[in-house]
Amino acid sequence: MKETNGIFLKNCWYVAAWDHELIDGRKLARTILEKPVVLYKGESGQVVALDDRCCHRGAPLSMGRVEGDDIRCMYHGMKFAPSGKCIQIPGQEQIPPKLGVVSYPVVEKDHLVWIWMGEAARADPALIIDYPPLRDPAWRGLPGYMHYDANWLFIVDNLSDFAHLAFVHTHTLGGSEEYAYKTKPVQIERLARGFRVERWHENADAPPYHKKVIADKAAKVDRRNIGHMHIPGIFFLETTFAPAGGGAKRGDLTGARQYRNCQFMTPETRRTTHFFWNYLHDFDLDNPNIALSLRDSMIEGFNEDKALIEAQQKLLDADPDFKLLAIAADAPLSHFRWTLNKLIAEEQAPMAAAA
Numbered sequence: 269m270k271e272t273n274g275i276f277l278k279n280c281w282y283v284a285a286w287d288h289e290l291i292d293g294r295k296l297a298r299t300i301l302e303k304p305v306v307l308y309k310g311e312s313g314q315v316v317a318l319d320d321r322c323c324h325r326g327a328p329l330s331m332g333r334v335e336g337d338d339i340r341c342m343y344h345g346m347k348f349a350p351s352g353k354c355i356q357i358p359g360q361e362q363i364p365p366k367l368g369v370v371s372y373p374v375v376e377k378d379h380l381v382w383i384w385m386g387e388a389a390r391a392d393p394a395l396i397i398d399y400p401p402l403r404d405p406a407w408r409g410l411p412g413y414m415h416y417d418a419n420w421l422f423i424v425d426n427l428s429d430f431a432h433l434a435f436v437h438t439h440t441l442g443g444s445e446e447y448a449y450k451t452k453p454v455q456i457e458r459l460a461r462g463f464r465v466e467r468w469h470e471n472a473d474a475p476p477y478h479k480k481v482i483a484d485k486a487a488k489v490d491r492r493n494i495g496h497m498h499i500p501g502i503f504f505l506e507t508t509f510a511p512a513g514g515g516a517k518r519g520d521l522t523g524a525r526q527y528r529n530c531q532f533m534t535p536e537t538r539r540t541t542h543f544f545w546n547y548l549h550d551f552d553l554d555n556p557n558i559a560l561s562l563r564d565s566m567i568e569g570f571n572e573d574k575a576l577i578e579a580q581q582k583l584l585d586a587d588p589d590f591k592l593l594a595i596a597a598d599a600p601l602s603h604f605r606w607t608l609n610k611l612i613a614e615e616q617a618p619m620a621a622a623a
């Protein structure tokens with residue numbers, strides 16, 4: 269097994285799947301932090317996450333059969349309980365008590381399936397980061413998934429600077445290059461486990477993705493973006509489009525249309541990433557076409573990021589000694605990487621001492 273110590277933070281919750289990926293008895297094979305995992309929902313409705321390698325000869329349990337809440341390996345028929353314990357060996361009476369596979373703690377909450385890849389005893393569901401718009405009927409959106417051939421921190425970097433909207437997403441999510449020149453983060457807050465950035469663009473044209481879902485396309489807007497990034501790679505974005513000059517900056521949101529966007533970056537490997545997202549809106553909730561249009565716009569926009577980030581990963585892989593030079597806008601991403609490295613080092617320290 270490849271050594272992953274020092275690369276990933278293990279004692280924290282990661283998004284493993286959207287709940288719809290497990291409907292109809294589906295067995296989902298997904299690599300998380302370089303470990304093969306099989307996820308399924310048993311008869312009781314409980315989600316189960318096990319090592320996707322049978323402890324006998326290493327066949328994938330995801331090629332097996334769900335029986336009640338258990339799963340049977342369809343190579344030689346060994347059966348495993350949700351705890352990972354082997355509970356049946358066809359043709360063998362005695363089952364060694366320790367025989368089994370790793371079972372990972374999992375929690376289903378607000379349509380997300382969370383997994384804990386570290387020490388199971390420390391998996392406290394209270395540590396799962398809450399995102400109320402995913403359950404609040406005042407918001408409507410559609411769940412999305414994309415796969416990246418890049419390290420998850422490059423996606424975190426990308427989201428930490430809204431100036432990239434101007435250049436990467438000029439004709440989709442951004443709207444103009446002006447956004448990068450005329451607007452500055454009004455606030456960058458360093459948080460204990462992440463950062464918060466806020467940026468205003470006043471008296472601007474609505475960006476293309478927003479124009480597609482509104483009738484008053486020519487009206488000028490005051491646009492506010494507030495981004496929150498959390499360890500290990502979870503991003504929440506609040507976007508407000510208020511009538512220009514209507515006092516949004518003083519807190520008057522009359523006539524404003526708002527979006528709430530969550531993005532969860534889960535390392536598949538050290539150079540590939542699972543990317544889960546939802547872009548929710550709070551207006552015209554009886555019109556399902558809005559969520560569909562927004563989902564299409566986001567896919568278009570995220571593909572622009574993906575092309576750039578995957579190309580960046582390739583170049584950096586080709587020359588790992590290449591030195592990146594920082595600019596002022598990199599403060600949040602530097603803080604995030606520093607914080608994450610510190611947490612990983614703290615997690616490693618007891619193991620190193622024991623060794």
Ligand code: FES
Nearest residue numbers: 322324325341344
């Ligand atoms: S490999 Fe699973 S039972 Fe043999």
Ligand SMILES: [Fe+2]
Nearest residue numbers: 426432436573
């Ligand atoms: Fe982007």
